[in-house]
Amino acid sequence: MAHTGLVLPNSGHNRDAEANKFGMWLFLFTELLLFGGLFIVYMVYRMLNHEAFLLSSFELNVTMGTVNTVVLLVSSMTIAMAVSAIQMGQAKRSAMLLWITFALAGVFLVIKYFEWSAKIHHGLFPGLDYYNNLPAGERLFFFLYYIMTGLHALHIIIGMVIILFTIRQTNNGTLSPEKHSLTENAGLYWHLVDLIWIYLFPLFYLIH
Amino acid sequence: MATATAQVSYLEAKKGILSWLFSVDHKRIGLLYLYSLITFFLVGVTLGLLMRYELLNPGKDLVEAKTYNQIFTLHGVIMIFLFIIPSIPAVFGNFFLPIMLGTDDVSFPRLNLLSWWVYIIGAVMALSTLVFGDGPADTGWTFYAPYSVKTGTNVSMSVLAAFILGFSSILTGLNFIVTIHRLRAPGMTFTKMPLFAWALYATSWIQLLATPIIGITLLMIVAERTLGVGLFDPSIGGDPILYQHLFWIYSHPAVYIMALPAFGIISELLPTFSRRTIFGYKAIAYSSLAIAFVGYFIWGHHMFTSGMSGTARFIFSMLTFLVAIPTAIKVFNWVATLYKGSIHVEPPLLYALAFIFQFMIGGFTGLILGALATDIHLHDTYFVVGHFHYVMFGGTGFAFFGALHYWYPKIWGRMYNKAVANIAFVIFFIGFNTLYFPMFISGLMGMPRRYYDYLPEFHVPNIVSTVGSWILAIGLLIMLGNLIVARFRGRKVTERDPWGGITLEWQTPTPPPVQNFDSLPELPLNGPYDYENKPQIKD
Numbered sequence: 150m151a152h153t154g155l156v157l158p159n160s161g162h163n164r165d166a167e168a169n170k171f172g173m174w175l176f177l178f179t180e181l182l183l184f185g186g187l188f189i190v191y192m193v194y195r196m197l198n199h200e201a202f203l204l205s206s207f208e209l210n211v212t213m214g215t216v217n218t219v220v221l222l223v224s225s226m227t228i229a230m231a232v233s234a235i236q237m238g239q240a241k242r243s244a245m246l247l248w249i250t251f252a253l254a255g256v257f258l259v260i261k262y263f264e265w266s267a268k269i270h271h272g273l274f275p276g277l278d279y280y281n282n283l284p285a286g287e288r289l290f291f292f293l294y295y296i297m298t299g300l301h302a303l304h305i306i307i308g309m310v311i312i313l314f315t316i317r318q319t320n321n322g323t324l325s326p327e328k329h330s331l332t333e334n335a336g337l338y339w340h341l342v343d344l345i346w347i348y349l350f351p352l353f354y355l356i357h
Numbered sequence: 358m359a360t361a362t363a364q365v366s367y368l369e370a371k372k373g374i375l376s377w378l379f380s381v382d383h384k385r386i387g388l389l390y391l392y393s394l395i396t397f398f399l400v401g402v403t404l405g406l407l408m409r410y411e412l413l414n415p416g417k418d419l420v421e422a423k424t425y426n427q428i429f430t431l432h433g434v435i436m437i438f439l440f441i442i443p444s445i446p447a448v449f450g451n452f453f454l455p456i457m458l459g460t461d462d463v464s465f466p467r468l469n470l471l472s473w474w475v476y477i478i479g480a481v482m483a484l485s486t487l488v489f490g491d492g493p494a495d496t497g498w499t500f501y502a503p504y505s506v507k508t509g510t511n512v513s514m515s516v517l518a519a520f521i522l523g524f525s526s527i528l529t530g531l532n533f534i535v536t537i538h539r540l541r542a543p544g545m546t547f548t549k550m551p552l553f554a555w556a557l558y559a560t561s562w563i564q565l566l567a568t569p570i571i572g573i574t575l576l577m578i579v580a581e582r583t584l585g586v587g588l589f590d591p592s593i594g595g596d597p598i599l600y601q602h603l604f605w606i607y608s609h610p611a612v613y614i615m616a617l618p619a620f621g622i623i624s625e626l627l628p629t630f631s632r633r634t635i636f637g638y639k640a641i642a643y644s645s646l647a648i649a650f651v652g653y654f655i656w657g658h659h660m661f662t663s664g665m666s667g668t669a670r671f672i673f674s675m676l677t678f679l680v681a682i683p684t685a686i687k688v689f690n691w692v693a694t695l696y697k698g699s700i701h702v703e704p705p706l707l708y709a710l711a712f713i714f715q716f717m718i719g720g721f722t723g724l725i726l727g728a729l730a731t732d733i734h735l736h737d738t739y740f741v742v743g744h745f746h747y748v749m750f751g752g753t754g755f756a757f758f759g760a761l762h763y764w765y766p767k768i769w770g771r772m773y774n775k776a777v778a779n780i781a782f783v784i785f786f787i788g789f790n791t792l793y794f795p796m797f798i799s800g801l802m803g804m805p806r807r808y809y810d811y812l813p814e815f816h817v818p819n820i821v822s823t824v825g826s827w828i829l830a831i832g833l834l835i836m837l838g839n840l841i842v843a844r845f846r847g848r849k850v851t852e853r854d855p856w857g858g859i860t861l862e863w864q865t866p867t868p869p870p871v872q873n874f875d876s877l878p879e880l881p882l883n884g885p886y887d888y889e890n891k892p893q894i895k896d
């Protein structure tokens with residue numbers, strides 16, 4: 150823009166916090182739809198294999214699932230607090246809250262890891278003998294369980310990267326009460342990850 | 358006022374290949390897309406010509422049955438995912454949307470660059486099946502299960518490529534929606550936006566709302582292939598019909614990702630070359646949204662023969678017919694725009710007229726396929742092949758080339774040889790119709806699609822069709838040759854508005870400077886096509 154006197158009033162090179170947030174919302178839509186496809190498949194197969202899904206759901210560890218739900222809910226709260234903190238200009242506190250969120254995400258993954266490895270240890274994974282001898286409906290249940298919670302875990306990891314990046318920007322001092330759409334977007338993304346888990350948890354662990 | 362340096366065009370602002378590959382200028386990204394797209398298009402055309410050659414005579418001419426299956430699959434994948442879906446939005450949307458809105462870039466320039474890189478990665482993955490693994494997929498571009506789960510060819514790579522390409526498409530759509538909401542010039546309300554922007558707006562929503570579904574469906578195919586679980590394979594408990602539903606929930610709306618931007622192009626070309634405001638601006642704008650909306654609920658018409666309840670078939674068929682209404686509204690408005698206009702016959706207008714003619718053939722044959730009784734007879738015959746080439750190639754393809762001829766002088770500041778362009782058009786047009794029209798006849802006679810062989814009674818239409826493919830290829834070569842030569846030798850164009858157009862891109866210097874405008878864009882008084890109050894353009 151330097152070499153001309155003309156600056157267009159609505160420029161793509163303006164810093165536009167509204168646009169950033171709008172873009173993030175649109176992206177979250179697509180994420181919801183991505184999982185939406187899986188939810189449809191889950192619903193169809195649950196209707197076709199009602200008994201088998203019921204039986205299989207008893208094999209999941211409700212305690213671990215519940216703990217993880219609480220962990221994610223608390224992390225959603227801490228990231229929301231991080232957003233408020235940066236809005237009030239408290240960068241230090243915001244960074245600290247982001248670190249807590251990051252740690253909670255780590256806890257979630259560790260618990261998930263123990264859950265998965267216990268199952269795999271029992272031979273409950275596609276390709277292993279125990280799994281292969283299950284009736285078709287139960288195999289479907291566990292396959293969907295792995296795909297859906299796996300994809301969700303992947304989102305947790307991506308979210309952790311985003312949070313780390315936000316922490317770095319916060320510590321660099323690039324974020325301020327006037328300019329904090331990065332923190333807000335990280336928060337939005339994290340709430341989405343949380344929200345999807347809120348659906349996954351009852352679908353796999355709870356409905357009997 | 359503008360200084361001399363401000364006039365440096367985007368083409369000359371920076372030099373070197375890297376200044377292109379990593380440019381965040383929407384104009385350069387548009388051209389990156391153009392060059393890559395045309396390359397893949399030519400690969401696809403070559404595959405198409407090979408198929409037509411194989412079909413010149415019954416029996417084997419050139420390739421084995423399996424190779425033929427791989428060729429039409431790769432042809433379909435390239436033409437759909439690498440050419441026609443990105444085509445108009447990624448090239449002309451990128452280049453002209455910001456200018457037509459009176460701004461200097463899209464909302465997220467870096468995301469824009471990323472979307473091109475993602476596109477290239479997807480393209481390399483799709484083409485890599487030619488060299489690596491067990492050869493390109495042989496499933497057809499629809500990757501129907503259970504065959505796609507069982508075949509030994511490299512389906513996983515093709516499917517992952519389509520997934521990646523979908524991601525690129527989502528990023529472009531997202532960028533356009535935010536740009537249209539946030540960056541319109543002051544005074545340009547939604548109903549004063551050029552119709553091309555409207556078309557891109559509707560398209561972008563479909564890109565955003567439909568693409569994720571196919572993404573996850575394709576990932577399920579990969580998971581099923583690698584882990585061997587019966588998601589879609591009935592022999593181990595899966596449901597192949599569910600796959601078809603999920604596939605078409607995206608892929609039917611995707612045909613509007615292909616068609617709507619073309620409608621937008623035609624709505625720009627006709628007012629310019631008849632020097633007349635477009636007839637029924639609002640009807641055209643809102644019918645795009647109507648098409649996008651209704652288009653969501655009619656995917657089942659691809660599955661009339663795969664097992665669906667009678668009620669479902671009836672509803673899908675009826676909704677399919679409904680889409681014809683907003684589409685016809687557009688056609689009537691275009692024709693009404695020409696009526697009593699001051700018509701200037703230039704190459705872009707020829708493409709627009711051919712679009713209307715061919716798209717109507719494509720649309721009417723679509724209604725025939727949407728009717729239950731006739732579809733049972735015509736499903737999976739050459740009638741379908743004729744239908745979708747008329748829509749995608751005769752429609753969107755022609756609109757794409759029309760747009761290329763229309764904006765050519767603005768993009769490169771040069772003019773092609775118009776006489777040669779006209780000749781190329783005529784050959785291209787004749788070739789196109791000779792190639793595809795006979796397919797309706799062989800299809801009605803019962804010739805199935807996706808076979809390298811056929812019964813002797815289908816010989817005549819196949820000969821005609823193959824000869825047509827050669828005529829078309831000649832026309833295409835002349836057209837592209839003319840454009841390439843003009844890039845270097847063409848008459849220099851410096852006037853801002855060589856066609857007498859009215860949208861804002863004609864107020865910018867030719868070719869535009871990096872920041873697009875050298876003075877504040879002036880909007881016509883009453884809407885974007887108000888020729889009576891056309892702003893005076895100073896060259």
Ligand code: HEM
Nearest residue numbers: 402405406408429433436441497498749750806807808826
């Ligand atoms: C010179 C140009 C072209 C020629 C000669 C050509 C020829 C063909 C032929 C013969 C088939 C049918 C194969 C079969 O069913 O046995 C076919 C299929 C197809 N073509 Fe083209 N085509 C051309 C351009 C295009 C363009 C521009 C598009 C899209 C914009 C396109 C999209 C497709 C698709 C989607 C299929 C279906 C593939 C499948 O069955 O999976 N083609 N083409």
Ligand SMILES: [Cu+2]
Nearest residue numbers: 609656658659
């Ligand atoms: Cu359709």
